[in-house]
Amino acid sequence: MAKYDLTSQKLRESLPPRKAIYWYELGLGRHVGILRKVGTGTVWKARYRAKNGTYHETSLGIMKTGCNPGLSFEQAVREAELWFASASVAGNAISRHIVRYNDQLIYCPIGLIYTVGHALRDYLEWKRLAAAPTHFYSVLSLINHHLVGRVANVPLADFNGRHFHSLCVDVLETPPKYGNRPIGPRLKISELSPEALRKRKKTLNALISTLRGAFALSWDNGEIDTDRPQRCLRLLPNVDRPRMIFLSREECTKLTAASRPDLRALVLGGLYTGCRVRELVELRVSDVARDGFGIYVSPSKNYRPRFVLLPEEGMAFFLSLCQNKQGHEHVFLNQDGRPWSDRYKHLFRELVTACGLPTETVFHSLRHTYASQLVQAGMQLSIVAKQLGHADIATVDRTYGHLAPQVSEVELQQRFKPICPEYRELAVRMRPVFDDMRHQYRNTTWRSYGVVQHETSWPRSNFSKFRGELLRQLPR
Numbered sequence: 330m331a332k333y334d335l336t337s338q339k340l341r342e343s344l345p346p347r348k349a350i351y352w353y354e355l356g357l358g359r360h361v362g363i364l365r366k367v368g369t370g371t372v373w374k375a376r377y378r379a380k381n382g383t384y385h386e387t388s389l390g391i392m393k394t395g396c397n398p399g400l401s402f403e404q405a406v407r408e409a410e411l412w413f414a415s416a417s418v419a420g421n422a423i424s425r426h427i428v429r430y431n432d433q434l435i436y437c438p439i440g441l442i443y444t445v446g447h448a449l450r451d452y453l454e455w456k457r458l459a460a461a462p463t464h465f466y467s468v469l470s471l472i473n474h475h476l477v478g479r480v481a482n483v484p485l486a487d488f489n490g491r492h493f494h495s496l497c498v499d500v501l502e503t504p505p506k507y508g509n510r511p512i513g514p515r516l517k518i519s520e521l522s523p524e525a526l527r528k529r530k531k532t533l534n535a536l537i538s539t540l541r542g543a544f545a546l547s548w549d550n551g552e553i554d555t556d557r558p559q560r561c562l563r564l565l566p567n568v569d570r571p572r573m574i575f576l577s578r579e580e581c582t583k584l585t586a587a588s589r590p591d592l593r594a595l596v597l598g599g600l601y602t603g604c605r606v607r608e609l610v611e612l613r614v615s616d617v618a619r620d621g622f623g624i625y626v627s628p629s630k631n632y633r634p635r636f637v638l639l640p641e642e643g644m645a646f647f648l649s650l651c652q653n654k655q656g657h658e659h660v661f662l663n664q665d666g667r668p669w670s671d672r673y674k675h676l677f678r679e680l681v682t683a684c685g686l687p688t689e690t691v692f693h694s695l696r697h698t699y700a701s702q703l704v705q706a707g708m709q710l711s712i713v714a715k716q717l718g719h720a721d722i723a724t725v726d727r728t729y730g731h732l733a734p735q736v737s738e739v740e741l742q743q744r745f746k747p748i749c750p751e752y753r754e755l756a757v758r759m760r761p762v763f764d765d766m767r768h769q770y771r772n773t774t775w776r777s778y779g780v781v782q783h784e785t786s787w788p789r790s791n792f793s794k795f796r797g798e799l800l801r802q803l804p805r
Contacts, residue, residue, distance in 0.1 A: 335351065335353040335361070335362070335363060335402060336353075336402050338393075338401075338402070341363060341371070341392065341402075342394060344363070344365055345365070346365045346366050346367045347365065347666060348366075348665060348666060349665040349666055349667050350362040350363065350364045350374050350386075351363050351364075351365070352376070355406065355409065355410075356425045357378075357423065357424075357425050358377055358378030358422060358423045358425070359375075359376075359377050359378075359409070359413055359422075359425070360375065360376050360377075361373065361374070361375050361389075361405055361406055361409045362374045362375070362376070363392055370391055370392070371391065371392040371394065372388055372389075372390070372391060372392065373388070373389035373390055373391070373392055373400050373405040373408070373409075374386055374387070374388060374389065375387055375389055375405075375408070375409035375412055375413075377413055377418055377421075377422040377423075378422065378423050379421050379422060379423070380421060380422070380423055385418075385421075387412060389405050389408045389409060389412075390405070390408065392405075432457075432465075432466070432469065433469075434446075434449065434450055434453055434469070434472065434473065434477070435473045435477055436449075436450070436473075436477045436481050438450055438481070442484050443484065443485050443486070443547070443552045443553065444481065444482055444483060444484050444485055445476075445480045445481055445482075445483045445484075445485050445488060445540075445543075446477070446481035446482065447485065447547075447552070448485050448543040448544060448546070448547040448552070449472050449476060449477075449481065449539075449543050451543070451546060451547065451550070451552075452539070452542055452543035452546050453465075453468070453469060453472065455546060456468055456469075461628075468539055471532075471535060471536055471539060472539060474506065475500060475532075475536055476496075476536060476539070476540070479495075479496055479499060479500075480492060480496055485544070485547060485552070485553050485558055486553045486554070486555060486558070488544075488557075488558040488561070489557060489558070489561055490561045493561050493562060493563075496536075497533060497565070498518070500529065500532065500533045500536065501518050501521070501526070501529045501530065501533060502515050502516060502517060502518060503515055504516070505528070505529070505532070527567060527568060530565045530567045531567060533565060534564050534565055534567060537562050537563070537564055537565075538564075540562055541559060541562050544556075544558045544559040544562070545559055574687055574689050574690050574691075574694045574697065575694060575697040575698040575700075575701045576686070576690070576694065576695070576698045578702075580684070580686060581600055581698065583684050584596060584680065584681075584684055584686070585597060585600075587680060587683055587684050588680055589664070589676075590664070591661075591662065591663045591664045592673065592676050592677065592680065594650060594661055595609060595610075595661050595669065595673060596677075596692075596695065597646055598612075598646075598647075598660075598661060599692065599695035599696065599699070600695050600698065600699060601639060601640070601642070601643035601646060601647075601699075602624065602637045602639065602643065602699070602716075603637070603695075603696050603699030603700055603716060603717055604624075604626060604637065604696070605693070605696060606669075606673065606692045606693070608626050608627070609660075609661055609669075610659070610661055610668055610669040610673075611627060611659075612624065612626070612659065612660045612661065613656065613657060613658065613659060613660065614651045614654045614655065614656050614657070614658050614659075614660055615656035615657065616660075617647045617648065617650075617651050617660065618644070618647075618648070619636075620636055621636060621638070622638060622639060622644060623636055623637050623638040623639045623644075624636070624637050624639065624647060626718065633718060633720075635715070635716075635718045637716055638716065647660065673692065674692070677691070677692050678691075696717070699717075700713055700717060700725065703716070704725075710722045710725050710726055713725050
C-alpha cells in the first residue's frame with residue numbers, strides 16, 4: 330500500500346481526485362485517510378483491520394480546506410481514535426501490539442558472555458551488507474521464528490551436539506506457521522507423513538545452514554576459542570522433489586477466461602514472461618520495449634537485472650497495457666487504479682478453486698508453466714535460464730528439466746540405433762498403439778509423465794555424517 334503524508338495540508342490539497350482512498354497509517358491495522366472526488370469535496374475516512382483479516386472503514390467528516398470549515402488532520406485523528414476505542418471496534422480489531430519483525434532481530438543480546446544470539450546478530454548485520462534484500466529478509470524471518478526462542482540464550486562456546494539434537498527434534502515436530510493463522514498441534518516425528526517430514530527437514534536444513542554461517546563468522550572474528558559449535562552441525566539427508574505444479578495451455582485459457590480484468594492482466598503477464606509476481610507489479614511503462622523486443626526487469630530477488638524477450642503476442646499485450654500511461658506509471662494496476670499489493674494472493678486462490686485446478690497452484694506456478702512450455706518446445710536451457718534470470722543452466726535443468734520428458738523421449742527415439750529387425754518391424758506396425766499411449770500419458774496424467782515418485786523423504790544413500798541419536802529417531 331502506498332503511504333501518503335497526510336499531515337501536510339499542502340500535500341492533501343495537491344492530491345488528484347480518484348476513486349481510491351489515500352491512507353495514512355496510525356498504527357498496526359489502523360489508518361486514517363481522505364477520499365477526494367470531483368465535485369463532492371474531500372472526506373476524512375478511518376479504517377481498521379479485523380481479526381479475520383478484512384478491513385472495515387467509516388466516514389469521519391469533511392476535510393478542512395482554506396476558509397471552509399471541516400476537520401483538520403489532528404481532529405480527524407482524534408475522531409478516528411475514538412472510533413477505534415469504541416466497544417464494537419475494539420473487540421473486533423487486531424491488537425496494536427502484535428510483534429512485527431520489520432528488519433530487526435527480535436532479540437537483544439546483552440551481557441559479557443557471547444551467546445548464540447550474539448552470533449546471530451553479527452551474522453545478520455553482515456547479511457544486511459552482503460546479501461540481496463529478499464534473501465536477508467528470508468534469513469531474518471527464519472531466525473526470528475525458529476531460532477531466537479530456542480537457542481539464542483545458549484553460550485556459543487557451550488553449544489554442542491545435545492543442543493543441536495534438541496533443536497532438530499523441536500523444529501521437526503512443530504507444525505509450520507501460515508500467516509496469522511494459529512499453529513496446529515505438535516506431532517511426533519514418527520507420526521508425520523513422508524511429504525510433511527520432507528518439507529520440515531528442508532526448513533531445518535535452511536536453519537542449520539544459517540547457524541553454520543553465524544558460527545563460522547564468530548570463529549573468524551575470534552569470539553570463541555573452539556570450533557566445536559560449528560563442527561557439531563550436520564545437514565539432515567533429504568530428497569529435494571522438483572516442482573510439479575504447472576498448467577497446460579487449456580488450463581491457462583480456462584484460468585484467464587474466469588479472471589476479473591485486472592487479475593487477468595497480471596496472470597497473462599506471468600504467462601508471457603515467466604516473471605515473478607513482484608517483478609510484474611514493480612514493472613513501469615518505461616521498462617516495456619526499453620532495450621529491444623521485450624521488457625526490462627529491475628533487480629528483485631538478486632542484484633542482477635535482466636531483459637526478457639517477448640513473443641509478438643506478448644509484445645502486443647504489454648503495449649496495449651501501456652497506452653495512455655506515462656513512463657513512470659506502473660504497467661499493472663488493480664481495479665482501484667492502484668499498484669498491486671499482496672491482495673492478489675487470495676484473489677488468485679479463489680480463481681484456482683473456481684477453475685478446479687490443484688489446490689497447490691499458486692501464482693508462482695505460472696513461472697513454472699512458462700519454463701516448462703519452453704523446455705518442452707526444445708528451447709536451449711541456456712536461453713531459458715537467461716529468460717528466467719537464473720545464474721546457470723544447472724538450476725533450470727534441476728528445477729524444470731523433469732517437466733519435459735517428451736523432449737527426452739524424442740531425443741531417444743531419434744538417436745537409439747536398432748538392434749533386432751524383428752522388433753523394429755513390430756514397432757512400425759504398433760505405431761498407432763504407441764501414439765495412443767503418448768496421447769494418454771500427455772493429456773490425462775501429463776503432470777506425472779515419466780516422473781519417479783519417492784515414497785520416503787530419505788535418499789537412497791545417506792550422505793549425512795551425523796551419527797547421533799537423532800538419526801536413529803527419524804523414521805525410514
